């Protein structure tokens with residue numbers, strides 16, 4: 001592999017533009033006349049993004065996304081590692097499926113694809129899956145989740161935490177008390193009442209997060225909370241962290257910007273789980289991400305077929321695309337508002353998620369001797385979202401037609417360019 005020279009780049013957006021040499025997949029000293037050159041033009045250099053929460057839909061729903069198309073979307077979005085959720089068909093609740101997902105990710109080679117293993121067999125919440133077998137498989141699973149479903153039985157959750165502790169893994173919980181969300185269609189509040197949609201109360205999330213924090217503390221295990229969506233959850237997390245609970249949490253880009261005001265059109269592109277909440281929640285989530293109560297951003301990239309989205313609200317599946325729009329939304333909501341600087345973006349989109357998942361080669365400092373998993377961002381660019389032009393097979397983005405700030409100039413995986421100027425590298 002030819003050395004790579006990043007010309008005129010600004011690590012973390014700080015200082016004067018400088019050249020960064022990459023040799024054998026590692027950041028090196030000096031320069032090299034024979035290197036392949038990427039012109040930085042003063043762009044911001046960050047550690048490659050890590051997404052703890054991606055739905056790649058393979059196996060089972062290759063009509064909406066495959067590991068290949070999802071990997072392209074990830075590379076174009078600036079990601080160098082993604083965690084593929086287990087709610088595929090068949091479910092990734094055994095070594096065969098997680099090894100298949102990992103292998104397919106390697107074959108595509110655009111981003112490190114780490115399979116998430118299911119916590120319970122078939123995501124049914126009844127019987128623990130073979131966590132140890134998945135952890136010891138070639139996929140070396142370290143994140144387990146029944147995402148899409150909540151591990152609602154407290155005894156099963158406790159056992160899962162106990163096992164995960166011995167495996168040095170983390171349980172990522174989709175916090176939703178199912179008894180409180182039967183038939184739920186939208187955030188329980190004024191808008192849902194006016195539109196006649198069955199409510200999804202904040203308490204359904206907050207009560208599970210509180211319970212799980214208490215269980216994790218008692219067991220001494222690590223808990224990760226998926227897609228935090230309410231002010232109350234942020235409060236519970238703050239309390240749990242203050243008393244020494246090993247809990248981490250993510251927020252999605254869409255929960256940082258969209259509210260349930262969007263529901264007035266009944267357009268199911270805005271249907272997602274957990275639902276879009278209120279402006280007060282959006283503000284609290286931004287604040288919690290800025291102050292570290294919420295550790296990181298995760299996309300919850302959830303491709304769906306046209307027939308599952310372009311239908312009446314109640315029949316539509318929840319979920320929205322996220323990989324290619326995440327950076328723009330984070331810049332819009334967190335950087336432009338002064339809540340995060342570029343160091344902060346590196347923290348919430350790369351360093352923290354890598355740490356939570358136990359990745360040792362991602363989210364590393366930009367320094368000589370470190371693995372060259374990097375993303376180059378043009379902070380002054382802007383672009384207009386067009387779902388049909390995104391790399392995903394599905395096109396269900398709530399950001400259609402929106403102008404987003406910042407653009408990924410190049411993504412680099414172990415010294416190899418995977419995406420450049422909005423295209424997948426040859």
Ligand SMILES: NC(=O)N[C@@H](CC(=O)O)C(=O)O
Nearest residue numbers: 055147148272273302318319
């Ligand atoms: N977020 C969603 O609305 N949908 C996700 C499942 C999930 O993340 O809970 C999906 O798999 O489509």
Ligand SMILES: [Zn+2]
Nearest residue numbers: 147148174226
């Ligand atoms: Zn979920």
Ligand SMILES: [Zn+2]
Nearest residue numbers: 085147148300
């Ligand atoms: Zn999800």
